[in-house]
Amino acid sequence: MENKVLKIIKSRVSCRAYSEKKVSKAKVMAVAEAGKFAPSGMNRQIASIYVINSKRNVEKLRRLSNEIRGKDCMYGASTIILVAGPRDDRFTYQDCSCILENMFVAAHALNLGSCWINQFDEFFQTKNGLKVKKALGIPEDFMVVGSCALGYPAPNAPLAVKDRKEDFIKVL
Numbered sequence: 001m002e003n004k005v006l007k008i009i010k011s012r013v014s015c016r017a018y019s020e021k022k023v024s025k026a027k028v029m030a031v032a033e034a035g036k037f038a039p040s041g042m043n044r045q046i047a048s049i050y051v052i053n054s055k056r057n058v059e060k061l062r063r064l065s066n067e068i069r070g071k072d073c074m075y076g077a078s079t080i081i082l083v084a085g086p087r088d089d090r091f092t093y094q095d096c097s098c099i100l101e102n103m104f105v106a107a108h109a110l111n112l113g114s115c116w117i118n119q120f121d122e123f124f125q126t127k128n129g130l131k132v133k134k135a136l137g138i139p140e141d142f143m144v145v146g147s148c149a150l151g152y153p154a155p156n157a158p159l160a161v162k163d164r165k166e167d168f169i170k171v172l
């Protein structure tokens with residue numbers, strides 16, 4: 001079946017190389033808004049979305065990544081949106097994942113590249129990482145389930161949709 005939304009969902013890919021062109025605040029916020037409208041377990045809305053858009057804060061995260069991993073896990077993205085919720089809540093993973101997927105699809109609909117970046121919860125466990133987490137206003141008892149790197153794809157970024165397993169869907 002063909003449909004505009006289905007087409008966007010099926011053509012989304014993870015982008016791992018970004019150009020230096022800054023994304024407008026309006027587009028960044030439109031992506032965050034899409035996350036905000038994700039479903040949440042029992043409508044408790046326990047998760048929070050942290051839009052890291054200032055050069056200062058984005059570079060702080062990039063430095064942390066370079067310090068710990070020896071590379072920029074954000075692939076040069078100019079914006080990163082962290083999605084976090086209470087570490088001990090049974091719906092934190094599910095709620096945050098729904099938010100993240102909404103944002104990836106929205107980013108693609110706005111011709112932006114995006115990618116799930118997984119490492120920040122780990123980075124925020126180090127002494128320096130904990131300081132950065134605090135400075136960003138993320139509560140100590142929150143875990144960062146994932147984050148969305150956001151930006152314009154670099155001209156050489158591979159953006160081919162991956163094949164899916166033949167038997168992905170089982171109809172019974």
Ligand SMILES: Cc1cc2nc3c(=O)[nH]c(=O)nc-3n(C[C@H](O)[C@H](O)[C@H](O)COP(=O)(O)O)c2cc1C
Pocket residue numbers: 012013014015016115116117118119146162
């Ligand atoms: C839970 C989860 C964690 C991921 N973590 C990372 C990550 O840290 N870095 C990265 O480059 N991609 C990460 N990805 C993206 C996957 O590698 C990617 O979705 C997968 O290879 C399929 O490619 P596609 O998104 O282009 O369809 C993650 C995806 C998920 C769902």
